[in-house]
Amino acid sequence: MIAQAVGMTKAGLYHHISGKQDLLYQILNHAMDELDRIVTAPPVRLIEDPEERLRQLMRLQIQGEISHGLAFVVLFSEINHLAPAQQKEIRGRIKEHHALIRETLRELAEGERLRNLDVNIATMHIMNAMTGVARWKYQDFASDEENLVHETVAYTMAALLKPEP
Amino acid sequence: MIAQAVGMTKAGLYHHISGKQDLLYQILNHAMDELDRIVTAPPVRLIEDPEERLRQLMRLQIQGEISHGLAFVVLFSEINHLAPAQQKEIRGRIKEHHALIRETLRELAEGERLRNLDVNIATMHIMNAMTGVARWKYQDFASDEENLVHETVAYTMAALLKPEP
Numbered sequence: 001m002i003a004q005a006v007g008m009t010k011a012g013l014y015h016h017i018s019g020k021q022d023l024l025y026q027i028l029n030h031a032m033d034e035l036d037r038i039v040t041a042p043p044v045r046l047i048e049d050p051e052e053r054l055r056q057l058m059r060l061q062i063q064g065e066i067s068h069g070l071a072f073v074v075l076f077s078e079i080n081h082l083a084p085a086q087q088k089e090i091r092g093r094i095k096e097h098h099a100l101i102r103e104t105l106r107e108l109a110e111g112e113r114l115r116n117l118d119v120n121i122a123t124m125h126i127m128n129a130m131t132g133v134a135r136w137k138y139q140d141f142a143s144d145e146e147n148l149v150h151e152t153v154a155y156t157m158a159a160l161l162k163p164e165p
Numbered sequence: 166m167i168a169q170a171v172g173m174t175k176a177g178l179y180h181h182i183s184g185k186q187d188l189l190y191q192i193l194n195h196a197m198d199e200l201d202r203i204v205t206a207p208p209v210r211l212i213e214d215p216e217e218r219l220r221q222l223m224r225l226q227i228q229g230e231i232s233h234g235l236a237f238v239v240l241f242s243e244i245n246h247l248a249p250a251q252q253k254e255i256r257g258r259i260k261e262h263h264a265l266i267r268e269t270l271r272e273l274a275e276g277e278r279l280r281n282l283d284v285n286i287a288t289m290h291i292m293n294a295m296t297g298v299a300r301w302k303y304q305d306f307a308s309d310e311e312n313l314v315h316e317t318v319a320y321t322m323a324a325l326l327k328p329e330p
Contacts, residue, residue, distance in 0.1 A: 077242055077300060115323060120306040121316045128297035129290055135242060141285040151286045158280060159320045163328035 025086040031072035032093040038064045050107035062149045065134035074134045098123050190251040196237035197258040203229045215272035227314045230299035239299045263288050
């Protein structure tokens with residue numbers, strides 16, 4: 001009935017959907033490969049100070065999205081369109097990325113530098129801010145890449161860290 | 166050639182795409198109607214204190230996304246799929262919503278309550294945080310709606326406002 005409604009044969013619709021799913025799956029896997037390579041590889045992961053680690057992670061991810069091939073992260077929000085097994089795999093990879101951010105926030109909390117906040121929700125806000133930026137790259141205010149990176153890191157750090165005494 | 170690749174006739178593909186565009190256009194217009202009705206109608210717009218106005222706007226929009234029919238705002242990121250004239254109209258409506266937030270930030274700046282930040286970029290981060298939340302509604306930590314609203318408003322306010330002296 002859906003096939004009829006969109007003017008396709010049933011076989012054509014299956015072919016169409018599974019072709020689109022495979023393409024999206026490959027793109028999202030590629031985006032995760034690049035995220036691992038550019039952002040979460042050892043140089044960042046091994047930065048000792050958690051605040052500096054988070055700042056550097058954000059800088060690299062945002063710069064990557066604007067000009068170094070990480071723009072595909074905007075497609076993370078399409079993940080529901082994948083087949084279940086594909087969803088599971090990509091969600092697992094995204095969770096690893098979240099875990100790095102969450103652990104960094106926990107370290108900040110242990111050092112009494114984090115505000116009194118929900119670490120899981122804050123992690124989602126940080127990720128959401130970074131993937132959001134990838135969608136703004138064609139807007140006027142995003143033309144100054146350095147400023148956009150600076151403002152986004154400063155905004156996030158102000159949300160997270162206790163004010164300096 | 167695209168029609169062939171996805172297993173459709175050319176006529177079927179045109180029909181498919183324009184049908185999807187019209188549907189998305191109607192959904193996005195509906196989402197904007199609801200946003201106007203629930204969030205940006207006079208009760209919020211007329212709150213005198215800019216900080217309280219912004220807090221109330223965020224609360225209503227997030228609650229709306231979680232449980233009162235504003236979930237369609239997640240589709241704002243699909244706007245590129247609309248026909249050009251449809252895009253222009255929806256973008257115009259979204260811009261009005263941005264303008265309300267931006268004006269509120271300007272009032273906070275005039276009262277010397279805003280951090281030294283880029284008001285355009287901060288407006289996008291606020292909108293992005295609110296539409297992000299609509300995507301998390303099926304995650305564990307989002308099951309406590311009141312907590313999610315509270316945490317998101319507190320996170321955003323900490324990012325925006327100068328610390329209390």
